[in-house]
Every structure is written in C-alpha cells, then in structure tokens.
Amino acid sequence: MGNPKKQEQINGSVSWFSNGINQPTGYGQQSWEVVTRMKRHGIDVASIANYGREGVNGFVETPFGKIPEYARGVDLYSNDSAPVSHAHHISKDITKPSMFMTLFDTWVLTNPEFDKIPKIASWTPLDHVSMPPAVKKWLDKPNVLPIAMAPFGVEQMAEVGIESTYIPHAIDTHIFKPTETIEGQITRRFLNVKDDDFLIVVNAANKANKSIHRKSFSELLMAFSVFRKKVPNAYLYIHTEPTGIYGGFHLPRLAAACGLPMDAVLFPNPIDYRFGFEREHLAAIYSAADVVAQLSYGGGYELPIMEAQACGKRVISINWTAPKDLVSEDGYLVNGQLFWDEAQLAWFKIPHIGSITQALENAYDDTRANGSHSEVSRKFAKQFDAEKVWLENWLPFLKEHLK
Numbered sequence: 001m002g003n004p005k006k007q008e009q010i011n012g013s014v015s016w017f018s019n020g021i022n023q024p025t026g027y028g029q030q031s032w033e034v035v036t037r038m039k040r041h042g043i044d045v046a047s048i049a050n051y052g053r054e055g056v057n058g059f060v061e062t063p064f065g066k067i068p069e070y071a072r073g074v075d076l077y078s079n080d081s082a083p084v085s086h087a088h089h090i091s092k093d094i095t096k097p098s099m100f101m102t103l104f105d106t107w108v109l110t111n112p113e114f115d116k117i118p119k120i121a122s123w124t125p126l127d128h129v130s131m132p133p134a135v136k137k138w139l140d141k142p143n144v145l146p147i148a149m150a151p152f153g154v155e156q157m158a159e160v161g162i163e164s165t166y167i168p169h170a171i172d173t174h175i176f177k178p179t180e181t182i183e184g185q186i187t188r189r190f191l192n193v194k195d196d197d198f199l200i201v202v203n204a205a206n207k208a209n210k211s212i213h214r215k216s217f218s219e220l221l222m223a224f225s226v227f228r229k230k231v232p233n234a235y236l237y238i239h240t241e242p243t244g245i246y247g248g249f250h251l252p253r254l255a256a257a258c259g260l261p262m263d264a265v266l267f268p269n270p271i272d273y274r275f276g277f278e279r280e281h282l283a284a285i286y287s288a289a290d291v292v293a294q295l296s297y298g299g300g301y302e303l304p305i306m307e308a309q310a311c312g313k314r315v316i317s318i319n320w321t322a323p324k325d326l327v328s329e330d331g332y333l334v335n336g337q338l339f340w341d342e343a344q345l346a347w348f349k350i351p352h353i354g355s356i357t358q359a360l361e362n363a364y365d366d367t368r369a370n371g372s373h374s375e376v377s378r379k380f381a382k383q384f385d386a387e388k389v390w391l392e393n394w395l396p397f398l399k400e401h402l403k
Contacts, residue, residue: 003391005391005395006040006391008041008395009041009042010038010041010042010043010398010399010402011042011043011096011097012043012044012096012097012098012099012398012402012403013043013044013045013046013089013090013092013093013096013097013098013099014038014043014044014045014046014098014099014100014101014398014402015045015046015048015082015085015086015089015090015098015099015100015101016031016034016035016038016045016046016047016048016101016103017048017050017078017082017086017100017101017102017103017104018030018031018047018048018049018050018102018103018104019031019049019050019051019052019103019104020047020049020051020052020053020060020069021035021036021047021060021067021069022052022060023051023052024276024277024279025051025052025205026169026301026303027051027103027104028051028052029171029279029303030103030123030169030170030303031047031103033170033171033172033386033390034390034394035047035062035067036062036063036064036067037386037390037394038398039062039064039065039067040063040064041395041398043398043402044089044092044093044096045067046067046068046069046070046085046089047060047067047068047069047070048069048070048078048081048082048085048086048089049069049070049071049072049078050072050077050078050082050104051072052072053069053070053071053072054071054072055071056071057069057070057071058071068089070085070088070089076108077104077108077109079108079109079110079111080111082111082114083111083113083114083116083117084113086100086117097402097403098118098119098402099119099120099121099401099402100114100117100119100120100121101120101121101122101123102120102121102122102123102124103123104125105125105135106122106124106134106135106138106139107132107134107135107138107344109138114141115141115143117143118143119143119145119401120141120143120144120145121144121145121147121397121401122138122139122144122145122146122147123147123149123167124139124146124147124148124149124153124164124300125149125153125300125301126148126150126152126153126156126157126300126321126322127214127296127297127298127299127300127321127322127348128298128321128341128344128346128347128348129298129320129321129338129346129347129348129349130156130346130347131156131157131159131160131346132341132344132345132346133344133345133346134344134345135344136160136162139157139162140162145165145401146162146163146164146165147164147165147166147167147397148164148165148166148167149167149168149169149300149301149322150168150169150300150301150321150322150325150326151166151322151325152321152322152324152325153166153300153322154166165397166393167389167393167394167397168301168384168389168393169301169303169306169384170384170385170386170388170389170390171303171306171307171310171381171384171385171386172279172385172386173310173381173382173384173385173386175279175280175283176279176282176283176286176306176307176310176311176381177283177310177311177312177378178287178311178312178373178378179280179283179284179286179287179311180284180287181284182281182284182285183281187284187285187287187288188288190284191237191266191285191288192266193235193237193266193288194233196233197233197234197235198231198233198234198235198290198364198367199234199235199237199288199289199290200224200234200235200236200237200289200290200291200292200293200360200363201237201239201285201286201288201289201291201292201293201308201313202220202236202237202238202239202240202292202293202294202295203239203240203282203285203286203292203294203304203307203308204217204238204239204240204294204296204304205240205246205248206240206241206242206244206246206248206249206251207246207247207248208244208247208248208249209343212297212341213248213249214296214297214298214348215295215296216295216296216297216350216351217238217249217251217254218249218254218258219295219350219351219352219353219356220236220293220295220351220356221236221251221254221255221258221260221265222258222353223353223354223356223357223360224236224258224260224264224265224360225258225259225260226353226357227357227360227361227364228260228264230361231364234264234360234364235264235265235266236264236265236266237265237266237267237285237289238251238265238266238267239267239268239273239277239282239285240267240268240273241270241273241274242267251265251267252265282307283307283310283311286304286307286308286311286313287311287312287313289308289313289372290363290364290367290372291313291314291315291316291332291360291363291364291367291372292304292305292308292313292314292315292316293315293316293317293356293359293360294308294315294316294317294323295316295317295318295334295351295356296318296321296323297336297339297341297348297349297350297351298318298320298321298348298349299317299318299321299322299323300321300322301322301326302317302322302323302326305317305323305326305327306326306381306384307381308377309327309328309331309374309377309378309380309381310378310381310382310384311378312373312374312375312377312378313372313373313374313377314328314330314331314332314363314366314367314372314374314377315327315328315331315332315377316331316332316333316334316356316359316360316363317331317332317333317334318333318334318336318349318351319333319334319335319336320336320349321349328374328376328377328379328380328381329376329380330366330374330376330377331377332359332362332363333359334351334352334355334356334358334359335351335352335355336349336350336351336352336355337349337350337352
C-alpha cells in the first residue's frame with residue numbers, strides 16, 4: 001500500500017520564489033525537490049523564477065503534472081515582478097489558503113509590495129558569522145515565517161531574538177551514491193587522472209563580489225600548491241566555469257600565480273558545463289575523488305558537502321556557519337580568521353591556508369591507509385534524503401501554516 005503520508009492531500013496555493021525549478025543550480029535543485037512534492041500532495045503551486053526563465057511565462061513538466069513558472073522580472077532579483085506574479089497565481093482560486101515562499105538571499109528583497117503579502121515563509125541562507133542587518137530586518141517582519149536550513153541558522157536567528165523552523169536542505173540519495181562511470185567510461189579515465197593519483201574535487205560557482213570571492217578559491221589554490229610539493233601526483237578538479245565570465249575570478253591565472261603547473265588543475269569541458277551536467281554525472285565525479293574540498297568565507301548550507309558524502313567521500317570544509325554541522329565525524333574542518341564584509345555590514349571568516357594544507361595532508365594519509373570510500377560519510381548524508389526531509393519536516397510545516 002505504500003506510505004500513506006505520501007498520498008496525503010493539502011488544500012492551498014503556494015508561490016515558490018527562487019531559481020527556476022529545473023535549473024541545475026543548488027537553489028534550483030532544492031526547488032525541484034520541494035515544489036514537485038507540493039504538487040504531489042495537491043497543493044496548487046507555482047514557481048516564480050529569479051533565474052532560469054527569461055521573458056515568457058511557461059510550464060515545467062514534473063512526474064505529478066505541469067507546474068506554472070513565471071519569468072524573472074526586469075530587476076536583477078525580480079523585486080518588480082514577484083509580488084505581481086504571486087497575486088496572479090493565487091487569484092485563480094481565492095478560497096484557498098495561500099503562502100508566498102522564498103529560497104535565496106533575503107537582503108535583496110526590497111519591494112514594499114512584499115509587506116502586503118499576508119504570509120511569507122523564507123527558507124533563509126545565513127552565510128556570515130554575524131547576521132547582516134538587512135537580513136535581520138527582513139526576518140523581523142510580522143508577515144515573515146523564518147525557516148533555517150542548517151543548525152547554525154537556528155542558532156544565529158535565536159541570538160538576535162528570531163524564532164525559526166529548522167528544515168534542512170536535502171538531496172536525492174538514490175542519485176547521489178557511489179557511482180563508477182560517466183558517459184560509459186571509468187570516471188578517472190574521463191577526467192584523464194590515473195588510479196594512483198591523488199584527486200581532490202571541488203564543486204563551486206565561480207561568481208565573485210568584485211575582488212571578494214566567497215568560495216575561497218585563492219586560499220585553496222595556494223594551499224594546494226604547498227601540498228603538491230609533497231605529493232606531486234596530486235590533482236585538483238574544479239567543477240566550475242574557470243575564466244570568470246559570470247563575474248568570478250580567472251582561475252587558471254590564479255593557479256599560475258600560486259606556482260601551479262597548468263596540468264595540475266583540471267576543469268570541465270566548457271560546453272558540457274554550460275549546458276549542464278546530469279546529477280548522475282556529478283555523482284560519478286564525486287565518487288572518483290580521494291577527497292572533496294568545499295571551502296568558503298561562510299556558507300548558508302553548501303549543498304556539495306552533502307552530495308559528496310552521499311557518494312561516500314570525506315569532505316574538507318570550514319568550522320563555522322552551516323558547514324560546521326554538515327561534515328561527518330571522519331571529515332576535516334579547517335580554521336579561519338574574521339574578515340569584515342562592508343557590503344553587508346557583517347563578518348565573514350577566511351580559511352587559513354595552513355589549516356587547508358594540513359587537512360589535505362590528513363586526507364592523503366587517511367586515503368592511503370584506509371581507501372577513499374567512507375561509509376561513515378555516506379551514512380551521515382542519508383539522514384538528509386529528500387523524501388525523508390519532506391515527510392519529517394516540510395509536510396508538518398505546510399499542514400500547520402498553509403491554512
């Protein structure tokens with residue numbers, strides 16, 4: 001008969017404001033996992049895209065029927081169009097209880113029209129050590145229901161007197177699992193890396209705020225340069241666009257400035273990357289790694305941490321913000337120092353290069369002694385399976401608040 005909770009129906013209308021639900025971004029993947037399940041449970045749900053749909057409204061096919069998706073507006077963050085799109089969506093049946101839901105940085109939401117929406121649930125990334133004032137201002141609004149996506153988020157909101165609901169980001173552990181091949185090839189052959197080479201994998205968007213890159217590429221590349229002097233058959237594969245055309249850094253130039261040879265740092269084929277890797281392909285790349293490094297100045301969640309661990313890989317990440325609670329006990333947490341972000345009037349932390357280098361050395365020793373697969377990491381990640389999080393967290397939240 002199956003799990004009866006999976007068939008439970010909920011009466012209501014929801015406008016989900018984030019990246020388009022079929023986009024391969026972190027927000028796009030989370031949107032897909034939640035929005036399609038809303039559709040499964042009978043909620044009249046629409047996607048309002050701030051990225052991933054341009055110009056013309058349309059529909060996204062899902063296993064449970066088509067979901068309408070509104071195109072992004074003229075404003076960079078769709079401040080202009082989102083309230084109007086929400087009003088249009090819920091007007092189809094005004095007898096249904098309704099909710100507007102957000103998944104991305106809340107400090108960008110500046111349209112006064114948002115204050116007129118009776119109920120807004122904000123799944124809020126908190127990626128600074130201290131809370132930016134603009135984020136607190138949004139979360140303090142009387143019509144906003146704050147949702148934390150990591151234990152750190154719950155803690156940081158509580159520190160400033162904000163009560164929140166904890167709902168973690170989630171992954172499909174049927175897709176993110178140990179995977180041996182990509183495009184019919186053993187993945188290391190696909191990446192042109194030998195079996196006895198030490199492979200570090202990074203999956204991070206190459207987008208920067210002028211001269212500040214939150215994803216810590218400069219610190220990681222310098223640490224890797226130091227590490228590679230001891231392990232000359234080490235390679236760093238960075239799953240990103242390398243030349244900075246989306247506003248990031250020119251990573252090959254940065255690698256050269258760190259003294260690394262051109263063949264030591266690997267990138268995906270630009271055409272493949274532009275048109276999107278399947279999640280199964282990404283699982284194969286994680287699985288081929290000896291260790292996955294996911295560093296930043298601060299993370300609201302850092303989804304690749306959990307994706308990599310679900311594939312049975314140990315992870316190197318930061319010992320602050322969300323990642324500090326998302327790395328399993330056999331992973332590696334690095335230390336850092338405070339760094340002031342004048343743009344948001346809050347503190348980041350910069351990972352110490354020496355701490356990253358030490359983590360790489362520890363990962364190398366552990367891998368050579370015990371192999372690269374970690375059942376501890378995989379078991380830890382399984383608690384964040386998308387269906388489990390839906391049934392245990394999202395379903396109770398919607399039953400309580402969508403009425």
